[in-house]
Amino acid sequence: MRALLWVIGVVAGVLILLGLILEAVRWLIIIGVIALVIVIVWGVVKGRQAVQHQGRRR
Template structure:
């Protein structure tokens, strides 16, 4: 009986940890996607500014 309680406790703990890890991975993926979009937008804005400045010097 005691061994079965240990098995249930270990499996329950593993499932809780797995759930937490998967939740963290999901949030990290969301944060990474937002950062990637922000980097692309900044690159486009900086590129347009550089094109505008180089065109004005001619």
């Protein structure tokens, strides 16, 4: 009986940790996608500024 309680406790702990890890991974993916979009937008803005700046020199 005691061993069964230990097994149930360990399995429950593993499931809780797995749930937390999967939740963390989901949030990390969301944050990564947001960061990627920001970097792309920033690159486009900087690229347009560089092109406009070159046009003024000529």
